Amino acid sequence: MTEAYILDAVRTPRGRGRASGSLHEVAPVRLAAGVLQALRDRNRLDTSKVNDVILGCAGPVLEQAADIGKAAVFAAGYDEAVPGIQINRFCGSGLEACNFASALVKAGQAELAIGGGVESMSRVPMAAAGGPWITDPQITIANRIVPQGVSADLIATLYGYSREDVDRYAVESQRRAAAAWAEGHFAKSVVPVRDVNGLMILGHDEHVRGDTTMASLAQLEPSFGVQGEKMGFDAMALHRYPQLGGIEHVHHAGNSSGVVDGASAVLIGTREAAALQGLRPRARVLSFGTIGSEPTIMLTGPAPAAEAALKRAGMSAKDIDLFECNEAFAAVVLRFMEALGVPHDKVNVNGGAIAMGHPLGASGGMLLATLLDELERRDLSTGLVTMCVGGGMGSVMVIERV
Numbered sequence: 001m002t003e004a005y006i007l008d009a010v011r012t013p014r015g016r017g018r019a020s021g022s023l024h025e026v027a028p029v030r031l032a033a034g035v036l037q038a039l040r041d042r043n044r045l046d047t048s049k050v051n052d053v054i055l056g057c058a059g060p061v062l063e064q065a066a067d068i069g070k071a072a073v074f075a076a077g078y079d080e081a082v083p084g085i086q087i088n089r090f091c092g093s094g095l096e097a098c099n100f101a102s103a104l105v106k107a108g109q110a111e112l113a114i115g116g117g118v119e120s121m122s123r124v125p126m127a128a129a130g131g132p133w134i135t136d137p138q139i140t141i142a143n144r145i146v147p148q149g150v151s152a153d154l155i156a157t158l159y160g161y162s163r164e165d166v167d168r169y170a171v172e173s174q175r176r177a178a179a180a181w182a183e184g185h186f187a188k189s190v191v192p193v194r195d196v197n198g199l200m201i202l203g204h205d206e207h208v209r210g211d212t213t214m215a216s217l218a219q220l221e222p223s224f225g226v227q228g229e230k231m232g233f234d235a236m237a238l239h240r241y242p243q244l245g246g247i248e249h250v251h252h253a254g255n256s257s258g259v260v261d262g263a264s265a266v267l268i269g270t271r272e273a274a275a276l277q278g279l280r281p282r283a284r285v286l287s288f289g290t291i292g293s294e295p296t297i298m299l300t301g302p303a304p305a306a307e308a309a310l311k312r313a314g315m316s317a318k319d320i321d322l323f324e325c326n327e328a329f330a331a332v333v334l335r336f337m338e339a340l341g342v343p344h345d346k347v348n349v350n351g352g353a354i355a356m357g358h359p360l361g362a363s364g365g366m367l368l369a370t371l372l373d374e375l376e377r378r379d380l381s382t383g384l385v386t387m388c389v390g391g392g393m394g395s396v397m398v399i400e401r402v
Contacts, residue, residue, distance in 0.1 A: 005281035027120070061125055301392065321375065
């Protein structure tokens with residue numbers, strides 16, 4: 001089987017996902033086109049040699065509808081021979097796009113492919129697409145599917161993570177992200193978003209709040225108590241987990257992922273295709289994949305996904321130097337670290353989505369870029385990206401520097 005290599009990875013800064021956010025004025029196709037253009041320009045890429053562009057998008061409606069992958073190819077000015085596709089595995093979409101691109105290369109069906117994703121959460125709100133998760137009770141009730149925030153609180157209750165535990169984790173995420181930005185750790189992969197005149201719109205992650213403290217978080221009310229207690233979702237979850245006397249609602253806006261806009265792109269190819277483009281591979285894709293997990297608790301997929309991919313690669317968690325586990329909610333990462341027995345000093349070392357935000361379909365590519373840059377900065381070898389996914393799934397990729 002052909003080896004797949006990561007040749008480069010870029011991302012936009014994350015803008016606050018509201019009308020007052022800096023990236024609200026930028027259409028999602030322009031965000032996606034910007035990272036495609038950055039890959040082309042900084043690598044002097046002959047785009048006619050790109051076999052596919054695969055973009056994840058968790059809200060493929062309105063401005064993000066009608067195959068935003070191909071629309072971004074048009075907007076970026078790529079060669080007309082380049083196809084494009086949009087895929088949706090909810091929060092795992094961007095990582096799955098990179099997995100699919102890697103699979104094409106490893107199967108010998110592509111020499112160069114681009115994975116990544118885009119999400120403009122200020123312009124296309126979450127749940128705008130509707131769908132049976134929201135509208136079909138025969139699916140939601142039969143499978144005991146509850147809102148993700150209730151699932152996060154269920155994880156905290158089941159595994160004994162207190163409000164202090166999740167808040168402490170959130171404070172550390174903010175501290176790490178602020179320090180990483182101050183020390184230039186993201187400079188290699190972040191490409192500023194500019195307007196048609198070349199003027200900068202945003203050059204940094206604007207969701208970071210480095211002055212966050214335990215005291216400031218203590219002022220925030222839990223966000224999912226009303227859904228759980230008043231709308232009946234706690235009772236639905238407790239049908240699956242009757243051993244619990246109730247659900248402790250500990251998550252709020254300060255220890256959950258931020259709503260933001262952004263895009264990412266990762267160039268993946270063979271060693272031979274890289275040489276023809278004058279490029280040097282940065283990392284080898286060792287394994288990747290997706291698993292299904294129990295749908296009520298929903299967000300515990302990162303650990304079994306990681307274990308499956310590591311087994312496929314003939315490795316264990318002890319063989320991994322750095323981990324990126326998407327910070328959808330603080331309890332998700334606390335459970336991941338506990339399940340795999342990995343210390344916090346190897347996980348999300350530059351902070352995560354609690355501090356910088358989670359632009360759904362774009363996050364997977366962003367985490368790959370962050371991981372690869374940090375492996376190079378620390379002169380380490382192996383890394384793993386994993387994400388929880390709605391409906392009870394987990395996505396993962398394992399890489400090794402070359």
